[in-house]
Amino acid sequence: MAAGELLPLVVAVPLLGSAVLVAAGRRLTRIAADALGAAFAAGTVALCVFALIGVLEGPAVAWAGGWRPKDGLGVGIALVGDPLGVGLAALASVVTVAAFVYSWRYLEEPPPRHAGGFPALLLLFQAGMCGFTLTGDLFNAFVFFELMSVVAYALTGYRVEEPRPLQGALAFGIVNSLGGYCMLLGIALLYARTGELGMAQIGRALGTGEPDALVLAAFVLVMTGLLIKAAAVPFHFWLPDAHAVAPTPVCMVLSGVMVELGVYGAARVYWTVFAGPGGVSHSxxxxxxxxxxxxxxxxxxxxxxxxxxxxxxxxxxxxxxxxxxxxxxxxxxxxxxxxxxxxxxxxxxxxxxxxxxxxxxxxxxxxxxxxxxxxxxxxxxxxxxxxxxxxxxxxxxxxxxxxxxxxxxxxxxxxxxxxxxxxxxxxxxxxxxxxxxxxxxxxxxxxxxPPAEKADGEPETSGAEEEPETGDRLGRVPGTMLAVPVALLAGALAVGVLPGFAAAVGAAGDHFADHTGYLGTVLGSGSALSHVSASxxxxxxxxxxxxxxxxxxxxxxxxxxxRPGRTGHPGASGWWTPIRRMQSGHIGDYVAWALAGVALLAVLTVPGMLL
Amino acid sequence: MDEVLIAIAVVLVAAAATAAVFHRDPLRQSMVLSLLGLFLALLYTFVQAPDVALSQLAVGSAVTPLMILLTVRKVKRGPRSGSEDR
Amino acid sequence: MSRPVRLWVFLVGAVLVAALYAWACFDLPSFGGDHHPYGDRAVRTALAQHTANAVSSVNFDQRAFDTLGEQTILFAAVLGTVVLLRQVRGERRTDPTPAPVADRVRWFGVLMLPVALVVGFYVVAHGPLSPGGGFQGGIVLATALHLLYIAADYRALERIRPVGLYEVGDAVGEAAYVVTGLAAVLAGSAFLANVVPHGTFNTLSSGGTVAVLNIAVGMEVACGIIVLLARFLDQAVEIEETAEETGAR
Structure with missing residues (x-):
């Protein structure tokens, strides 16, 4: 099978897995449900690796439904497998598998007849992340953005027995939904201008002409959505509140991959959509x-x-x-x-x-x-x-x-x-x-x-007296829970030392940063890599x-x-306290900051573009 | 004629949406939200998107307000104490 | 932040964003114009695919991959609700007491239920032909069922609503969509390609996979919304916290 044909399967397999888990979940034991989920996730890793090997030569494109454009004009959705996108899909899948293995002995026994719920959600999360990295269509990216979000809210609030996970999930949900609206509004503006939804197609349409206020607003709104996902300042408030309360295996995926996908999205959208002369200038x-x-x-x-x-x-x-x-x-x-x-x-x-x-x-x-x-x-x-x-x-x-x-x-x-x-x-x-x-x-x-009790007026929670997520306190640490961090650290080491790995990532970067190359690959005019940098x-x-x-x-x-007196915690009286207090847990605050952030993005982008 | 209908629908939508924001009681809010769903459905019909209007009518005016009502009921009922006043 | 500070941050942000958006709107193409590059292509393609409802052709054929994502969002939301609204430690079920229902309300419900069901099935079945389709019809079907709650009582609803079965239906709808897409791959075409014969224009079976995917979505949406509302009803009517748990808070 060619690499391109594998791309839709990377999304379809975990989706199928979650449907199977929900359908059979009431009859499965916990072990069977977890094993089934892990098998689907691992199968997706294998698909990602095969696709990655295929696209190292050069990006592959798959048109969903076979709607390949004729003469550069089409109606369909492209999945674009450039090495960086497929690589991130592989990363997301690997971390999902790690979360599966870790939660095997970790999470509290699920209620009877609900064993399939948690693994099914993890698989949906994986599908959302993979879809987001592989799609070459702006609206489709929004769809997968929302899928990731919806699943992440539910996973964050998973421990419903306690109030804090729900509060964290609520802040996460409201701020990220706001990001979703902004992104959709920006996409609507771009569609109104160009009549296209594909990233390459919009990029081609913005390749001529002068930038105007519509392009600026679209850039700001789409970037807002992605930067909220990336938890960039001043959109970051949701992240600590959510990560502090989400079950640990979920934190691994949220912190390790999902947030970074926001950065990926911002870079991808800029390079494909806005990098042309009618878009937003480099500077x-x-x-x-x-x-x-x-x-x-x-x-x-x-x-x-x-x-x-x-x-x-x-x-x-x-x-x-x-x-x-x-x-x-x-x-x-x-x-x-x-x-x-x-x-x-x-x-x-x-x-x-x-x-x-x-x-x-x-x-x-x-x-x-x-x-x-x-x-x-x-x-x-x-x-x-x-x-x-x-x-x-x-x-x-x-x-x-x-x-x-x-x-x-x-x-x-x-x-x-x-x-x-x-x-x-x-x-x-x-x-x-x-x-x-x-x-x-x-x-x-x-x-x-250190003094165990909380200093008076310390703004954040200390983390004492948390409910263990295992249900009961663990006596012996299970082997799976130790194997996961060992493997993950080995992976982090391998990235630095594996011969040829850095060179492959370097080539991936060249493809990623090649605006005309991307347009040529997707729209079928084909074009060689315009710039090859040193690995x-x-x-x-x-x-x-x-x-x-x-x-x-x-x-x-x-x-x-x-020397805790000199550099330890400044406590409640430090000069930093006002900024710490901004992390107030009040969702109204977070929304106000997010809106101010949209305005900030506009103010930062406009000089040299329109003014 | 089309423009007039669209303009009326837009004004109604804006009014209902503003009202929904300014109502503080979730019960009333859900009713206003249901009305907003109806106006939006009208607007979509006037701009020739009947299928979107149909979705809006079903989701916006029926399912969402119902979910809010049930949530309010659950929250108001609180732990145990509410079981008498049913 | 104190209330006034929050309000100021919000207002400054809101005014600037509103200004930016208003500025951008002046660059939009004028309202009601007839330049629709994508729309024209999509309608042409829909006719070529023997699908009378061009919107369904876009949803289930030309951009079927989007719809897969969208229906999965609903699937995920329902699953998330099932997981979050589960009965946890310290909660118990109580039997709801039936409330008296006024005769007029009862008659209204009894009369409307079959009408609503027929409308729902009609809207689903005619997805490839006329406005509507699996999503819209599915919601009509799901809400129709809840007329029983209004007309009779909660227990009557529960009797015709084995939630477990609907959960399976929800998953089968989702799986059917994916499997239809994969079947096209096995047939040697692209994922979600419309490989089935397209049939006679403007008949119920026309449109090839459009009809199949439309029904898969209808099933998923109808079952999903029923499960969703069941969980909400469960929480609102049956599940309550016990006293010990409350004291611990």
Whole structure:
């Protein structure tokens, strides 16, 4: 089978799996339901890998229903398998399988006759993510965007016994629905202008003429939807609230893949739809994404440092890294894209592994509070080691994929502005340092015992007295729950060291950043790759910067643990408190910020475009 | 003639939507929402999209308000105490 | 944020967004124009495919992949509702007491029920021919069933509504859509390709797979909405929290 023909199957197989699970779910035991779900998810991984091998030569296109356009004009939907899109579908599928394996012994026994519910939802999530990465049609992308969202709300609120998961899911749902509306409105504007819905077709139509207010509004609205999904500042408020309460296996998928798909979507839509002369100029897009990216990175890292609730800490570190990914794509070069892609791959492994470790803590001690757990993790030596390795990987230690991706993205960003690499180093150091600090306290019992009770007026939750998601507290840690973080970290390592891997990602970046090439591939005029960049590789400067950020992370963590008076938690009285209080949990606040964010995007994009 | 009908429907939709926002009681809100669904269905009919009007009528004026009503009932009933006042 | 601050942030954002959108609207093509590049192509294609209802041709043939995603969103939403509104620890079921129903209401329900059911089936069946189709008809069918709740009582509804069966129907509808798409692949064509003979224009069986997918969607939507409302009714009427759980909060 040609690679193109496999593309629709990547979406169809998990969909079929979820339908089977729902139909048979009332008769299946839990083990059978989980095994069936995992089998469908793993089958999809295999399909993704076969498709990926096929498209490494060059992108493949599948027209759903066989509606191949005639003379460049058509009525159908294209699935476009460029190496980056298929690669992300593979990543999403792999992390879904990891979530399946992890939740096998993790989640509480489902109510009788409902064993199929959770695995079916996970499969639908996988289908949504794969569809979103593979589609070449803007409206179809919106459909899969909504599918991902709907499933994610339900999975976030899965533990309905407690009020907080529902509140988190509600904030997630309302803010992301707002993003959906914005995106749909933007697509409607583009359709009104061009009469097309395919990305390549709209891109072709915007390839001539002058940009005007309609194009600006469409760009701003579509980007808003995708940046809300990516949890970029000031659209990020939903993420910590949702990630802190979602079941841990779900967090692995949310933090490791779904949020990054927002960044992917923004980059994809810009390059295919708006990169032409009638769209949005490179400099306007760079300015917008760069400002948002830097703000996201800095805020995420700073907030991450202040958390003691381990899941919230990891959630804010995801925000920090999303900021770095946005900077990586903002420079709009193939090098930036391939660096970011490597970074995303490495980050997914490291972050999902860290969530897996926190899940073990939650299952065993009924707490995710860094202070309360002080020293209690000493008995879990292997988990402690994994947590530490994950923290260092997050900081970008060579030879992990995060380190390679960071180095390549850093270098690409440095071409845009010489101070950008400093943002990369600092943000990865602070987020890695925060995780390392928590690990030292929890698993090493290092430093003086922190005060267990919550400081007066501390804005965020501490994470003490959480209900374990396993139902009862775990005695022995099941092998599957340990195997998952080990495998994920091994994957993050492989991204950095596997020979030929970086070169393949580099080629994927070239294809991704090739506007005319994409249009030619989809619309059938065909065109060779217009620009072949040097493959990303380890450089001396990159390794040095990686080591600097790792050293800084270790330094920050050590200082915080052994000299808590100087660098520890600033508590309620710090200068940072007003910003911490912005994370208020009030959905009205989040909506107000989102609307202000739309306006900010417009203000950032308009200079040089229309004014 | 078409334009007049469309204009009337648009005004009704805008009015009903605004009213729905300003009603604070979910019960009344669901009724206004049902009305909004009806006006939207009219608007879709006037702009020659009968199938969308049909969906809107079924979802917007029947299913969604019903779901809101049931939710309100559940919330108001609260834990246990509500079982007497049925 | 305090209320006034929130309001200000909102207003500043809202005014700017409204201005941007209004500005963009001046660049829209004028209302009622006759330049519809996609619409013209779609209608031409629909006629070539022997599908009288061009909208159904777009939904179930030309852009059938979109509809797969959309029906899956509904499927996911129903499944999510089933999972979230499950009966959990500390909740118990009580038998609802039947409430008296006024005679007029009862007669209204009894008379409307068959009418509504027939309309629902008609709208589903004529999807390839006239406005409407699986989605619209499915919802009519689902709501029609709930006339029983109005006309008789909850227990009468429960008797004709074995939720488990409808859950299966929901999944079968979803699976039927995917399997129809896969069958086209097995037949050597593209996913969701319209490989079935297209039949005679403007007859019930015309349109090839349009008729098949239309019925799959109708089944999924009707069963899905029934399950959805069943879960809501369950929560509103039957399930209640027990006292101990309340005390723990």
């Amino acid at each position: 306007s897009c760079t300015r917008t994404l760069l400002v948002i990216g830097v703000a996201t990175a800095v805020l995420g890292a700073a907030m991450c440092w202040q958390q003691r609730h381990l899941k919230r800490l990891l959630a804010f570190s995801t925000i920090g890294h999303v900021g770095l990914f946005l900077i990586g794509v903002a420079v709009l070069t193939p090098e930036g894209v391939s660096g970011t892609a490597l970074y995303v791959l490495g980050h997914a492994g490291a972050k999902a592994a860290l969530f897996a470790c926190v899940g073990i803590l939650l299952a065993r001690y009924g707490s995710v509070d860094e202070y309360e757990l002080y020293g209690r993790g000493r008995e879990l030596r292997l988990v402690g080691v994994l947590f530490g390795v994950g923290a260092l990987a997050l900081a970008g230690v060579p030879p992990f994929g995060t380190g390679l991706g960071k180095a390549v993205a850093e270098e690409a960003a440095g071409q845009q502005a010489p101070w950008l690499p400093a943002v990369f180093v600092l943000v990865s150091a602070v987020t890695g340092g925060a995780v390392l600090r928590a690990g030292l306290r929890v698993f090493g019992g290092a430093g003086p015992r 990303p590789h380890w450089t001396a400067a990159g390794v040095v910067l990686d080591l600097v950020s790792t050293a800084l992370a270790i330094g920050c963590a050590a200082l915080a643990v052994w």
